[in-house]
Amino acid sequence: MSDRKTERLINLTLALLATKRYLKKSEILTNVQGYEGSQDAKERMFERDKDDLRSLGIEIEVGDLDVFFEDEPGYRIPQKSYELNVPDLTGRELALLSVASNFWNDSILAPNAQSGIRKLQSLGIPASLDFEFRMKYRFENPSELLELISKAILQKSRISFAYDSASLKTRHLEPYRIVFWNSYWYLIGMDIDRKAIRLFKLSRFQGSVEISKKKNEFNIPTDFDVSQHLPKEDVEIIRTAVVEIRKDSGALFRRRGKQIAEGVEFDTYEIDYENERAFLREILWHGENIRLVEPQALKEQLLILIDGILT
């Protein structure tokens, strides 16, 4: 069954592509292989097939034939609209694209990147050289939410979704852009309730996304710039801690810090840090080989962590 339909769709595409003039529906139903049954059944089949091909992105042009067939529309697929055409694509660029498309590993975008590459490789451009790039990108696999959200962005429809932050809440958003940053996927947009641009991590979405049925509900401000809205980890205030590092250990800390005193069992170092929690995790990672001396407030937090384990 599927075989016959596939065959018919291919035959229809070939016929509509090959013709310079418009083909009448009656011509198609008689001449293109695969249209069977009553006239009604054939016509219904043809209508469905047209929709199917269009859903593949194939443009079927409808036109009047000529004075003699005024009442019967004609069909064809203009070659120009069907064929891929990337002017001046070089072999080196094709090779670059192939390398880039491998970034996706087994993520949800991989099949799309791969089929895009296949089409480009069918253009008859000899891929000139292989790059010696060996770097891969491993990241959180983008979920199927990506497709849903990008659709909402393109048609400018509002979305709502359950988001796991301090408490689970439903957010209403005008989605602006999907951002890949620091190995994670984020959605950035105008939070309708908070009337401010906010950033959401896709991995914290709970369940699916609901897309409003309306389109063109908002515009993305022309001066919108993603980089303005990312958490500013880079400019966080840098503070200095004093730690004691046991002899013959803490190589990473010693490398990063500045030694201010040498002891018998421990050496004392000054170390800069940005993110408190991350810094505490680093200290504790070293176990009994590192003792935090200052700042006092950080030391209290450290003890809360340790006492949390011991009780």
Add this chain to the structure above:
Amino acid sequence: MTESALDRTARALDLVPYLLEHQGISVAELAQVFGVSEKQINSDLILIHMCGLPGYTPLELIEMYYEDGYVTVSDPQSLNKPRKMNRTEITSLLVSLDLLKSTRSDRIAEEVETLKTKLRKSLSFENPYVVVANSKNSDLVEQIELAITKANALEIVYLSGSKDQSTERLILPLELYQQNNFTYLKAWCQTSEGERTFRLDRFVSLKISDANRISYTRNEKLIAPQLANIELIVSKQARNFIEENRGIIANLVEGEAIQVTLHPIDLDWLARTILGYGSSIRVVGPKQLAEDITTRAKAIRQLYPISK
């Protein structure tokens, strides 16, 4: 799962022009390129073979030859050019290029920009994706890539991430990757006779080795099989832990807190890491891990005798 007639049609329409530019390609390679089984390719080819233009005499059919698993197309009829790329194909490629650019030097970055302009021109629409480059690229990357290609061994001095020591090692680099903003190198380590992962920012030095002492045969089993069935309960405050360690998570059940099962992994590293999360990560098993963490916590507590 049976494939829809539409998906199959799409593939068939792409197969013919691809074959035209890759005459004499093997079915096995086609299967790989199109991401389906050889059986599927075979049945696609048989189907395509029966398609053609009205009239459907041998002259009007798509003509191809199939011999000993190799395929040649001699008459594609009207299918001589690939179809246009659709929106998802082109966005996936554009995002790929952005990723590539974020890991590369300026010269490549410029080429990528030119290429993106070309692609956009051929299909213009809004791109909903933005890639923000961030990683500080290590200048070691290009050296290591070259070494991987040439299968050169490297002598490195490395600050170990799991043992708190600086060590000299002889390694054969295998794979470079970026994850969570760090660049990692997977390599065969001759010194410890196993596959190890190194973080590039912990390299103290690196040089190409002329040593011929590498005895490497790829064997997935060698990757540190220490102990299975590590189970943790991670509260939502410690969600970072999960996000940063996705690679080692075997199973995850969301609830009030998150139940996590880990792949076998170095327990020393894990104990050290869990310490930093305090009471937000609890060890269900193995018991040995839980005890180890408590012992370490006690030792740390003793460093702070005055404060309670």
